[in-house]
Amino acid sequence: MSFRLGLIINPLAGLGGSVALKGSDGADIVCQALALGASPRAQARTRTALAVLQGMEIELLTWGGAMGEDLARDMGFEPRVLGAPEHTPSTAEDTCRAARTLRDAGVDLLLFAGGDGTARNLCEMLGDSVPVLGIPAGVKIHSGVYSLTPAAAGELVAMLVRGELVAISEQEVRDLDEAAFRAGQVRARFYGEMRVPAEHRYLQHVKNAANREDKALVLDDIAAGFIEQMEADTLYLMGSGSTVAAIMHEMGLENSLLGVDAVLNEEVIAADCTAAQLLALCEGRPVRIVITLIGGQGLLIGRGNQQLSAELLQRCGRDSLYVVATRTKLNALRGRPLIIDSGDADLDHSWSGLIQVHTGYRDAVLYRIAVPGGDAAPDIEH
Numbered sequence: 001m002s003f004r005l006g007l008i009i010n011p012l013a014g015l016g017g018s019v020a021l022k023g024s025d026g027a028d029i030v031c032q033a034l035a036l037g038a039s040p041r042a043q044a045r046t047r048t049a050l051a052v053l054q055g056m057e058i059e060l061l062t063w064g065g066a067m068g069e070d071l072a073r074d075m076g077f078e079p080r081v082l083g084a085p086e087h088t089p090s091t092a093e094d095t096c097r098a099a100r101t102l103r104d105a106g107v108d109l110l111l112f113a114g115g116d117g118t119a120r121n122l123c124e125m126l127g128d129s130v131p132v133l134g135i136p137a138g139v140k141i142h143s144g145v146y147s148l149t150p151a152a153a154g155e156l157v158a159m160l161v162r163g164e165l166v167a168i169s170e171q172e173v174r175d176l177d178e179a180a181f182r183a184g185q186v187r188a189r190f191y192g193e194m195r196v197p198a199e200h201r202y203l204q205h206v207k208n209a210a211n212r213e214d215k216a217l218v219l220d221d222i223a224a225g226f227i228e229q230m231e232a233d234t235l236y237l238m239g240s241g242s243t244v245a246a247i248m249h250e251m252g253l254e255n256s257l258l259g260v261d262a263v264l265n266e267e268v269i270a271a272d273c274t275a276a277q278l279l280a281l282c283e284g285r286p287v288r289i290v291i292t293l294i295g296g297q298g299l300l301i302g303r304g305n306q307q308l309s310a311e312l313l314q315r316c317g318r319d320s321l322y323v324v325a326t327r328t329k330l331n332a333l334r335g336r337p338l339i340i341d342s343g344d345a346d347l348d349h350s351w352s353g354l355i356q357v358h359t360g361y362r363d364a365v366l367y368r369i370a371v372p373g374g375d376a377a378p379d380i381e382h
Helices: 027-035 043-050 067-074 092-104 116-126 152-159 178-180 219-230 242-250 277-281 310-316 329-330 343-351
Strands: 004-011 056-064 109-114 134-136 167-176 188-197 236-239 260-266 267-270 289-291 298-302 321-324 353-360 364-367
Touching: 004 043, 004 092, 004 152, 043 067, 043 109, 043 134, 043 152, 043 178, 056 067, 092 109, 092 116, 109 116, 109 152, 109 329, 116 134, 116 167, 116 188, 134 152, 134 188, 152 188, 219 242, 219 321, 219 353, 236 277, 242 289, 242 321, 260 277, 267 277, 277 310, 289 310, 329 353, 329 364
Parallel strands: 004 056, 004 109, 109 134, 236 289, 289 321, 321 353
Antiparallel strands: 167 188, 236 260, 260 267, 353 364
């Protein structure tokens, strides 16, 4: 019997990321994102995952239109379509109805593309009644039910299709209050757990809360080291997170904790920028991109900072990255590599390898960036 794979795509997932809206929950935000020129990303990311499964013995069950059928047929699959969305664009109600129908049809695994809002909807509808696996396509992804990258989702499903032994574990579903998130406040709430194939090379971990060390002298040391090496007439793109915020605070500058700010000659010239704004600002200037990793996950790019687009990264180059993190945050990864999930697989692969992570004043380590499924063992040099 073929492996019965259910597929649901939230076509609007991640829509607000590139235009600095911090999410895509709610019709008003969707309209605003589209008006700002945002492009949906869930289809492309699902395509990456499904490409791994082409030619395998799979019975694909899905929902109509942009929720799965269109992409599946375009890729050469012959899906069994069990229904269609009642709304255009599709809504949370459509997602829930599709999930219930696919579960009742007896799928072995429900593969879905979305963000924490999508995971929350599925958790409320399904609980732990069917194994699930998320393709990360949203802006904010704190839940532990997602793969590290779209390709990793495909690899993990392929392991199941081949009959390899893959453990199942209960993983948390968490979601942020997007209104508070846009106001610079992180308020996460636990919504439940779902059953997920557990393979540490491919599965994302629940985001850690900020470590106590991040609030103390180590951040002051990181900030001092960064400020000392700043160069005149260089544009610094200051990413999200409390580690980068500490640098901005040390410089006496206002900071978009959950956005990307542009700093030139120690002044903020643009705050909470969109992807398009960043591309325009970088034209004709030397650029450094200052980022930190998400605690417990190791994600550098692709979670909450989609403003740093693949086009921008290609233009600026790998050497433009200035990565900051405490040693405590790195140790919390327990040997897992750093991950770049830019949406461009070629870029992600080409940027793999050792990178310098600044961990204090004139103190740094070399840590590995790796594509999930490759050589995941980190090389750390002091």
